[in-house]
Amino acid sequence: MFTRTTFAAATAALLMTGSAAMAGPKAEVLHWWTSGGEAKAVAVLQKEFADNGGEWTDMPVAGGGGDAAMTALRARVLSGNPPTAVQLKGPAIQEWYAEGVLADISDVAKAEGWDKILPPAIAKHMKCDGKWCAAPVNVHRVDWIWANADILKKYNIKMPTTWAEFNAAADKLKAAGVTPLAHGGQAWQDATVFEAIAKGILGADGFRKAFVELDTATLTSDKMIAVFDQMRKMRGYVDDNFSGRDWNLATAMVMNGEAAFQIMGDWAKGEFMAAGKVPGKDFLCGATPGGGFLYNVDSFAMFKVAGADRQAGQKLLAKLIVGKNFQKVFNLYKGSIPVRTDVSLDDFDVCAHKSAADMAAASADGSLLPSYAHGMALRSAQSGAITDVVTAFFNSDMSSADAVKALAKAVKNSL
Ligand code: GAL
Numbered sequence: 001m002f003t004r005t006t007f008a009a010a011t012a013a014l015l016m017t018g019s020a021a022m023a024g025p026k027a028e029v030l031h032w033w034t035s036g037g038e039a040k041a042v043a044v045l046q047k048e049f050a051d052n053g054g055e056w057t058d059m060p061v062a063g064g065g066g067d068a069a070m071t072a073l074r075a076r077v078l079s080g081n082p083p084t085a086v087q088l089k090g091p092a093i094q095e096w097y098a099e100g101v102l103a104d105i106s107d108v109a110k111a112e113g114w115d116k117i118l119p120p121a122i123a124k125h126m127k128c129d130g131k132w133c134a135a136p137v138n139v140h141r142v143d144w145i146w147a148n149a150d151i152l153k154k155y156n157i158k159m160p161t162t163w164a165e166f167n168a169a170a171d172k173l174k175a176a177g178v179t180p181l182a183h184g185g186q187a188w189q190d191a192t193v194f195e196a197i198a199k200g201i202l203g204a205d206g207f208r209k210a211f212v213e214l215d216t217a218t219l220t221s222d223k224m225i226a227v228f229d230q231m232r233k234m235r236g237y238v239d240d241n242f243s244g245r246d247w248n249l250a251t252a253m254v255m256n257g258e259a260a261f262q263i264m265g266d267w268a269k270g271e272f273m274a275a276g277k278v279p280g281k282d283f284l285c286g287a288t289p290g291g292g293f294l295y296n297v298d299s300f301a302m303f304k305v306a307g308a309d310r311q312a313g314q315k316l317l318a319k320l321i322v323g324k325n326f327q328k329v330f331n332l333y334k335g336s337i338p339v340r341t342d343v344s345l346d347d348f349d350v351c352a353h354k355s356a357a358d359m360a361a362a363s364a365d366g367s368l369l370p371s372y373a374h375g376m377a378l379r380s381a382q383s384g385a386i387t388d389v390v391t392a393f394f395n396s397d398m399s400s401a402d403a404v405k406a407l408a409k410a411v412k413n414s415l
Contacts, residue, residue: 025049027313028057029300030076031087032069035248037270041334048320054313059083064247065188065374077101082303084310085317088134089299090125090376096301097128103302103311106132108318117322117340121368122297125376134299135321138336141355142265142294142371143196146251146272147284151178151260159286163200163230166261166289170237173260180237182259184245190394191373191387193263197230200290204367207292211372214382214411220404228393228400235394243395254283263288265296265374269335269351285351293362296374297339385414 027049033042046056061069069087076082082101096102109115109132115123118136126134145166147159155173160166170180183189199207202223209218218224239259242250251271253259262268272283279285287293300321302314320326327338332347337355345356362368370376372383389410393403 023309025052025054025313025316026057026307026309027054027084027317028059028310029085029087029317030059030061030069030073030083032061032063032066033087034060034062035064035246035267035271036274037248037272037333037335038267040274041270041330044326044330044333045317045320048323048326049313049317052316052320054316064184064186065192067188070380077303082305084305084313085300085302087298088301089297089374090370091379092375093125093134093299093301094128095379096303097133101303102128102133103304103314104131104133105135105302105314105318108132108135108315112319112322114322117342119339119341119363121363122339125297126299134301135318136339137298137300137321138327138331138334139339139355139359140265140267140296140298140334140336140374141287141359142192142296142374143199143288143292144264144266144268144351145286145288146254146262146264146268147286148254148257148260149280149282149284151257152284155260157260159284160289161286162289163197167233170233170261174237179239179253179259180261181234182250182253182262183234183238183242184247184250185238185243185395186245186247187387187391188373189247189250189264190391191383192265193234194227194231194390195294195371195373196263196288197234198224198227199292199294199369200288201227201230203290204292204362204369207369211377211386212370214378214415216408216412219408219411224404224407225400228403231390231394232400265371266335266351266355269349270333271335273333273335273349279349279351285354287354287358291362292367292369293358294369294371295359296371296376298336382411382414385410 031042033039049056061072073086122136126132126136157169160169173180202210206218206223209215247264248271250262251268254262255272255275255277277283324343327340327343331338337352345353372378389403389406
């Protein structure tokens with residue numbers, strides 16, 4: 001028999017189901033895409049989400065490379081109130097999964113056939129214990145040199161293809177009063193330059209031994225000493241005001257003719273493009289010397305949250321992120337290439353074409369390497385330990401021999 005209370009409870013339950021079913025998908029999205037090019041790119045996702053009935057709450061945490069964003073994330077998770085979706089990548093995804101706080105998005109992945117459309121090398125970063133726990137956005141290449149075309153022309157300099165050529169060009173520019181290297185003295189930017197040099201000098205196998213396997217012999221080898229020697233040269237090529245500068249301001253220096261080169265991932269291309277600059281004409285892109293390809297895949301992980309509307313938001317976001325249209329439009333702005341190999345690159349520029357071709361070649365010859373500086377190779381404690389040494393070296397007169405000793409010690413202590 002229906003009592004008053006059960007009736008009331010049933011009505012309340014009905015109302016709740018009704019309102020949950022009616023409430024549209026919601027997402028609070030934590031990311032660090034705040035520069036000009038980055039903001040244009042993330043706006044594509046916001047728009048697609050809204051066009052599909054979603055309500056987006058933006059949680060941007062400024063700071064290239066995402067260090068500040070990760071600190072904000074820890075605080076939110078610790079307080080028991082994680083954001084719905086978080087820009088997260090590499091082994092950090094599995095680290096958070098191990099904490100039991102990530103949602104399983106395998107149902108979306110299965111429905112959308114991600115196993116068929118994503119390259120296995122990328123898919124593996126998105127899985128936790130065999131379940132899908134993140135959605136990939138793009139492939140950024142880290143090991144690029146960007147150059148101001150006019151400056152190179154004026155000083156009759158070709159895009160360097162060896163570190164010796166780079167040094168010769170930089171010495172020539174410096175003698176002429178031009179800042180050779182636009183750089184921002186932030187730890188992650190130091191690490192970005194360092195790993196590009198390491199790729200060239202250690203080679204693919206050496207890079208993997210050092211930054212994936214943390215092999216002590218490689219970390220303390222003569223070749224690693226040579227990597228630090230080249231870093232020391234780089235220190236002589238930056239301007240006096242490099243400390244603390246944001247990466248996009250360094251890109252602007254190349255854009256505005258205040259510096260000749262920048263070594264940075266292709267999010268820098270997003271900045272050039274956002275400013276209306278044309279690749280091949282205003283600016284040039286070339287791989288840093290030594291072959292290989294350092295990849296950095298941006299992805300979003302969904303955190304366990306309550307509420308049908310927020311869970312629907314997570315599913316919608318995951319679906320849109322890997323969607324064909326989003327993969328194209330987003331990456332045109334972001335400077336990266338689509339993670340899906342079935343997206344046509346017809347509308348992409350010469351640098352994106354080079355990225356795709358070099359990535360395929362690197363994948364075939366075993367020189368496709370995860371970026372340690374951008375969190376693709378190591379757990380954060382270990383990559384942080386390496387970067388601390390790199391930054392300490394760059395900002396002091398530490399010798400290269402002492403640097404490799406410090407490197408081995410820091411890595412050992414981080415294990
Ligand atoms: C990278 C990230 C890129 C870009 C860059 C600078 O770690 O993967 O998408 O945002 O930081 O902020």
